[in-house]
Amino acid sequence: MGLKEALILRIAKRWIAGTRLEDAIKDAKKANSRGVGAVINYLGEDITEDSVAESHTNEYLRLQNEIHNQGIRGCVSLKLTQLGLILDREKARRRLEKIVENGAKLKQYVWIDMEGSKFTDVTLYLYLAVLESYGNTGVALQAYLRRTQDDMERIISKGGMVRLVKGAYRESSEIAFSKRTEIRKNYEKLMERLFSSGIYFAVATHDKHLIDRAIELSKEKKEGFEFELLKGIREELKDELVSSGYTVSEYLPYGENWYPYSKRRIYEHPSNIMLLIRSLI
Numbered sequence: 001m002g003l004k005e006a007l008i009l010r011i012a013k014r015w016i017a018g019t020r021l022e023d024a025i026k027d028a029k030k031a032n033s034r035g036v037g038a039v040i041n042y043l044g045e046d047i048t049e050d051s052v053a054e055s056h057t058n059e060y061l062r063l064q065n066e067i068h069n070q071g072i073r074g075c076v077s078l079k080l081t082q083l084g085l086i087l088d089r090e091k092a093r094r095r096l097e098k099i100v101e102n103g104a105k106l107k108q109y110v111w112i113d114m115e116g117s118k119f120t121d122v123t124l125y126l127y128l129a130v131l132e133s134y135g136n137t138g139v140a141l142q143a144y145l146r147r148t149q150d151d152m153e154r155i156i157s158k159g160g161m162v163r164l165v166k167g168a169y170r171e172s173s174e175i176a177f178s179k180r181t182e183i184r185k186n187y188e189k190l191m192e193r194l195f196s197s198g199i200y201f202a203v204a205t206h207d208k209h210l211i212d213r214a215i216e217l218s219k220e221k222k223e224g225f226e227f228e229l230l231k232g233i234r235e236e237l238k239d240e241l242v243s244s245g246y247t248v249s250e251y252l253p254y255g256e257n258w259y260p261y262s263k264r265r266i267y268e269h270p271s272n273i274m275l276l277i278r279s280l281i
């Protein structure tokens with residue numbers, strides 16, 4: 001491990017459950033004991049070897065079974081490029097179906113993370129294809145993309161399930177809003193639409209303004225949606241939301257492939273750059 005990676009790992013530990021499935025299960029139990037559900041992600045993306053995509057698929061099946069066997073309130077969240085999307089779309093689809101089918105059998109949701117914009121079309125295509133046979137699946141939509149309102153309407157019309165996030169990848173201003181104020185404004189507009197949509201959805205943000213707005217919009221009814229937050233960020237808020245009667249889940253990543261995820265977390269928030277600098281002193 002190089003020096004840069006070693007430094008990032010020191011900070012990243014707060015966002016990651018550990019390297020093994022057992023670590024994730026342990027964290028999921030801790031979350032459950034606070035009244036928080038667990039959305040567990042096995043870290044990995046951009047897989048370019050078929051055998052690795054196959055082993056990631058098997059890890060998710062094992063994870064789903066373990067969630068069930070250990071009586072955990074939780075489910076998995078995966079990336080399609082870890083199921084081999086870059087190599088073979090149809091194979092990735094079959095692997096996704098296998099995981100979603102297992103989830104249906106165990107009465108668990110399966111969330112699909114949204115990756116960089118070159119994968120948006122194919123992710124939605126595969127999501128909607130699988131949704132036709134299985135209702136227990138949802139997909140993340142990114143408020144920074146200008147196209148998201150249309151994508152969301154498509155999913156609403158098919159009775160899908162949406163996790164609304166701001167978006168974590170570098171995108172060009174042609175296709176994405178780049179100012180924080182614009183992204184927040186679009187998020188708010190999309191979230192308002194979700195509240196009137198009738199589909200199940202997740203408000204996945206740590207942004208106080210947006211969470212307050214969600215609370216305002218849910219005055220009448222605290223059901224039909226959940227708050228989802230990342231492990232290691234705004235812990236006190238999770239407890240506050242639970243004690244106010246909201247459904248809250250924590251996104252818990254684990255695995256050896258922690259670097260790309262941790263880099264995104266570090267660069268999206270300036271205070272983490274300061275932590276990184278301080279860890280050098």
Ligand SMILES: Cc1cc2nc3c(=O)[nH]c(=O)nc-3n(C[C@H](O)[C@H](O)[C@H](O)COP(=O)(O)OP(=O)(O)OC[C@H]3O[C@@H](n4cnc5c(N)ncnc54)[C@H](O)[C@@H]3O)c2cc1C
Pocket residue numbers: 112113114115140142165166167168169204205206207208228229230233234250251264265266268269271272
């Ligand atoms: C459950 C969940 C699932 C996600 N899934 C996806 C996905 O599939 N695809 C995708 O592109 N993105 C995903 N994201 C990431 C998302 O797109 C944002 O990059 C991330 O949530 C930060 O944006 P924010 O909405 O919290 O707002 P921000 O404006 O970035 O943050 C609001 C406040 O939250 C705190 N905060 C936020 N991030 C950090 C951090 N890294 N370190 C320390 N404090 C922080 C700070 O107090 C900050 O002021 C997901 C996020 C969540 C919560």
